Amino acid sequence: MIAKTPPPPYYAVIFTSLRSDGDNGYAAMAHKMDELASKQPGYLGMESVREELGVSVSYWDSLEAIKNWKNNLEHLEAQRHGKEFWYTHYKTRICKVEREYEL
Amino acid sequence: MIAKTPPPPYYAVIFTSLRSDGDNGYAAMAHKMDELASKQPGYLGMESVREELGVSVSYWDSLEAIKNWKNNLEHLEAQRHGKEFWYTHYKTRICKVEREYEL
Numbered sequence: 001m002i003a004k005t006p007p008p009p010y011y012a013v014i015f016t017s018l019r020s021d022g023d024n025g026y027a028a029m030a031h032k033m034d035e036l037a038s039k040q041p042g043y044l045g046m047e048s049v050r051e052e053l054g055v056s057v058s059y060w061d062s063l064e065a066i067k068n069w070k071n072n073l074e075h076l077e078a079q080r081h082g083k084e085f086w087y088t089h090y091k092t093r094i095c096k097v098e099r100e101y102e103l
Numbered sequence: 104m105i106a107k108t109p110p111p112p113y114y115a116v117i118f119t120s121l122r123s124d125g126d127n128g129y130a131a132m133a134h135k136m137d138e139l140a141s142k143q144p145g146y147l148g149m150e151s152v153r154e155e156l157g158v159s160v161s162y163w164d165s166l167e168a169i170k171n172w173k174n175n176l177e178h179l180e181a182q183r184h185g186k187e188f189w190y191t192h193y194k195t196r197i198c199k200v201e202r203e204y205e206l
Contacts, residue, residue, distance in 0.1 A: 003194075012117060012198055014160055018105065053105070055150050057160075090205060090206045092204050099196075103194075
């Protein structure tokens with residue numbers, strides 16, 4: 001649930017989105033992409049929650065790992081569908097995690 | 104909903120949490136802290152979603168602004184309550200947003 005990431009530094013991709021109406025294949029593809037992401041080199045974990053707003057944070061060991069995932073062919077196809085059918089707005093922020101604390 | 108942040112670089116605090124059972128004053132305090140955070144110097148916006156897992160991302164213009172908010176007296180009191188009553192686990196990650204893209 002809370003991703004078990006290694007000590008910083010590492011990287012986070014914060015994907016915040018607003019969905020359009022209807023499923024249109026979204027749920028199945030989102031599940032597939034979560035599975036596929038978890039198999040990519042450099043993947044460290046994910047935290048994902050949706051109400052009206054969706055916030056998904058994925059964690060990676062390098063900017064190169066993020067770039068490779070962004071350019072994965074199946075993921076590129078999902079991104080195209082997302083822009084056309086699933087999201088009215090989204091924002092993707094690429095971040096360097098510099099420090100952390102926890103309970 | 105999706106925070107209207109300025110061009111990078113800026114900072115993000117990713118707060119991921121699991122709640123304990125019962126409200127115990129949580130909802131009112133969470134609302135109050137969101138209000139109070141939004142009035143702090145250097146605050147840029149917030150995106151917050153909760154299912155079982157809660158993910159709240161707040162955005163700030165500097166590490167100093169994050170430090171000042173962390174040490175705000177009312178916020179310190181809320182943090183103490185959080186550790187004792189509201190959360191079973193949480194993780195706070197301090198990040199530098201390096202780049203972004205959007206739809």
